[in-house]
Amino acid sequence: MTRARAILAWGAIAALLAWPLVAAAGSPYLQYRDPVYVAASFAGIAGLSLLVLQPLLAAGLLPALAGRTGRRLHRWTGVALLLAVAVHVAGLWITSPPDMVDALTFTAPTAFSAFGVVAMGALVAAAVLAARRTALGLRPRTWRLAHTGAALVVAAASVSHAALIEGTMGPLSKIAACTAVAGALAVAIRRLRPWAGPARARRDRGAA
Template sequence: MGMVAALLIWTGLVLATLLPLTFAATSEYLAWRDPIYITAGLAGVVALCLLLVQPLLARGWLPGLRLPQGRVVHRIVGVFLVAAVVIHVGGLWITSPPDIIDALLLRSPTPFSIWGVIAMWALFAAALLSLLGRRLSPRSWRLGHTSLVSIVVLGSAIHAILIEGTMDTTSKAVLCGLTVTATVAAVARSWLRARSRASGKE
């Protein structure tokens, strides 16, 4: 890959993540909010941005971070992703415990809360599966991990799109669209490679 192409890829990634963060951080919705709420909200935006990075790292699609370096960074970013979600949910719990309890019990009247909780539990399950990876067969691990992360990305995208809040509508839609597209491409690539290997052994 040429330097121009690599520069374009990194520039696109920075813009796709930095613009939503900038718009959210400067949103008028935060003008009268307390620091805990602001931190929780921005942590959610950070988590969404990290979701875009993860499939690119896992497949080695970022210039300068080819396999296996990309997968090492993928695991590190995964830790930050879980931490961002914990901060997001924990901050909202502090500011409004009843709303979080209703969301966790899947009885919230707002659909975006339900999707957010589904994505959260799928993320925690994917993180746990990563820790148990060596105890599972490669096929079982791959199937479980890709299924869970697909739920995480879909749930997170719907969660973000349904919320009318700090995130700019256009940049949010672009970020969610890119994240879903990257994840679908990564999962499809993994599935095709696994199928190719299986065919080669027959």
């Protein structure tokens, strides 16, 4: 990839990630929310944006971040995602404890609450698989399938969660972010072929 193309690609990615945050920053609802609630909202939006980067990093599809560099950053982005979700949940808990308890116990009247909790559970599962990879001693193919499966649940549930919420995100930026999350994961899975096992997937990629 040429330098110009890399700069263009990064510009597009940066714009895509920043758009939902900028749109939300202009929401009229913000003036009726206290800082903790605002922080929780933005942590949720940032989390959705990070979900776009995460599969691209894993698959080495980002300009200048292929291979090992991308995978190392993939781990740190994973940590950032966990932090974003932690701030999101803690901030909403402080804002309205009974609503958060309802969500976490799957007794909320809103479907998106359940999707959010499912996404959080799958994110923790993906993170535990990553952090305990050696200790778990799974076969590489099994581990990749499990981690990818968890990532699929995270993406699907997060998109459903975001799509059903009426909040500070602009509708257009929300559609763009959700489409990007689904698209990035699909492209990454197509490239990494987790069902084939790492060695074969690498060989096939090289041959193609």
